[in-house]
Amino acid sequence: MRLARTAIAMVVWTLVLILPCAQAQSAANPIKAVRLGKLWDAKGKLWTNAIVIVEGERIRSVTTDASAIPADAEVIDLSKYTGIPGLIDVHTHMTMYTDETPGTPMLKQITNNPPAVEVFLARKGALRTLEAGVTTVRDLSADQYMDIAMRDLINQGEMIGPRMFVSGYGVYATQTPTKKDMAIPGSVAADGVPQVLKAVREQVAAGVDLIKMYASTGTDDDVTGFETYTYEEIKAAVDMAHKFGKKIAIHSYGPDGARDAVRAGTDSLEHATGMDDATIQEMVKRGTYYVPTIDHNRYYIDNGDKIGYAPGYKEKLRAFIPRNLETARRAFKAGVKIAMGSDAIYTMFGQNTRELGWFVKAGMTPEQALHTATGTAAELLGKEKELGAVAPGYFADLVAVEGDPLADINVAIYNVKWVMKAGSVVVDNRKSAKN
Numbered sequence: 001m002r003l004a005r006t007a008i009a010m011v012v013w014t015l016v017l018i019l020p021c022a023q024a025q026s027a028a029n030p031i032k033a034v035r036l037g038k039l040w041d042a043k044g045k046l047w048t049n050a051i052v053i054v055e056g057e058r059i060r061s062v063t064t065d066a067s068a069i070p071a072d073a074e075v076i077d078l079s080k081y082t083g084i085p086g087l088i089d090v091h092t093h094m095t096m097y098t099d100e101t102p103g104t105p106m107l108k109q110i111t112n113n114p115p116a117v118e119v120f121l122a123r124k125g126a127l128r129t130l131e132a133g134v135t136t137v138r139d140l141s142a143d144q145y146m147d148i149a150m151r152d153l154i155n156q157g158e159m160i161g162p163r164m165f166v167s168g169y170g171v172y173a174t175q176t177p178t179k180k181d182m183a184i185p186g187s188v189a190a191d192g193v194p195q196v197l198k199a200v201r202e203q204v205a206a207g208v209d210l211i212k213m214y215a216s217t218g219t220d221d222d223v224t225g226f227e228t229y230t231y232e233e234i235k236a237a238v239d240m241a242h243k244f245g246k247k248i249a250i251h252s253y254g255p256d257g258a259r260d261a262v263r264a265g266t267d268s269l270e271h272a273t274g275m276d277d278a279t280i281q282e283m284v285k286r287g288t289y290y291v292p293t294i295d296h297n298r299y300y301i302d303n304g305d306k307i308g309y310a311p312g313y314k315e316k317l318r319a320f321i322p323r324n325l326e327t328a329r330r331a332f333k334a335g336v337k338i339a340m341g342s343d344a345i346y347t348m349f350g351q352n353t354r355e356l357g358w359f360v361k362a363g364m365t366p367e368q369a370l371h372t373a374t375g376t377a378a379e380l381l382g383k384e385k386e387l388g389a390v391a392p393g394y395f396a397d398l399v400a401v402e403g404d405p406l407a408d409i410n411v412a413i414y415n416v417k418w419v420m421k422a423g424s425v426v427v428d429n430r431k432s433a434k435n
């Protein structure tokens, strides 16, 4: 009896142990073959009847030869659609998401919630971001290292969202001409070179991917652009970031902070308006990336009452947008590298790619606009060999849109039907009521 029972137990245990292992092994590197009517690969090629073969989280090959589809592949038929690479938004504030609780201004909501609550709520913004076809973000400032927590939860598969590259706290100066008690959420005050160096070191020690610095006033309904740091302070931050192999993104609404940030060697310049020709030429020479963030001003105009801005904000923002657009137009014409950043915050997630519409207004073709959110953005991240294109060895980040995004940029902005991130389908709206 005892022997028999042991034998049965052994059989049961063998099944329990072996079956999940076998499943896990076949699930570890599943092969998928994604068929697309057209494919813009961001490498200079527009394919017809493309087949993207995905193994695990990477792209194994791109082909038009159906006989190359492995027998055990799961075939996903998107032949009605055009494929583009998963898009990259290089300026977000993922942990400053709000859940639109009525009655409380959103400006208050993002600081009211404890960090754990805020990170949990932020998953909704993360999903909306994916639904816009954005599979990677560069997140520029967060309180309490919520961005690091969110990045890691997403990487562990505990939260569904875009791949995040994060900056921790943004470094800012205490005294400014317009806001003496300026306390930007997600920022650390640092005055003078030693404090700036300490603030940068602290972010690196916490585990950030890059550094964010505010070199001017201007945020939300405040469209002033007074420089808040000296050249020496900015240079110290840039050099310390680079010493640790980190890139730095510098915020400046106005031309003075922009000029000093560029001269100091910033990797990217956020927002800047009114730059003179010398600064623009310096950006071309150095290869500085410009992230104009025009559309967030539009979002503030549409939502300022809910956010809680003081009356008069619409006029200020309406006057700022043409300056922002004109600077982008001049920079693009001069040959500055431009990357797409939405500055998404509050409830703007899901509207991340509307910036591309402004880029077309600034003189880009739809294809050039798409490059700002694919190849160019990936270069800014230092990930141009694995993100921002549909090619062998790259992460299998793929978006299917309905229509021709090279003829009309609105197709990429508003007609996203299906999204794959690292080989997993994260959005499938092919059968939604909208169709």
Ligand SMILES: [Zn+2]
Binding pocket: 091, 092, 093, 140, 343
């Ligand atoms: Zn921002």
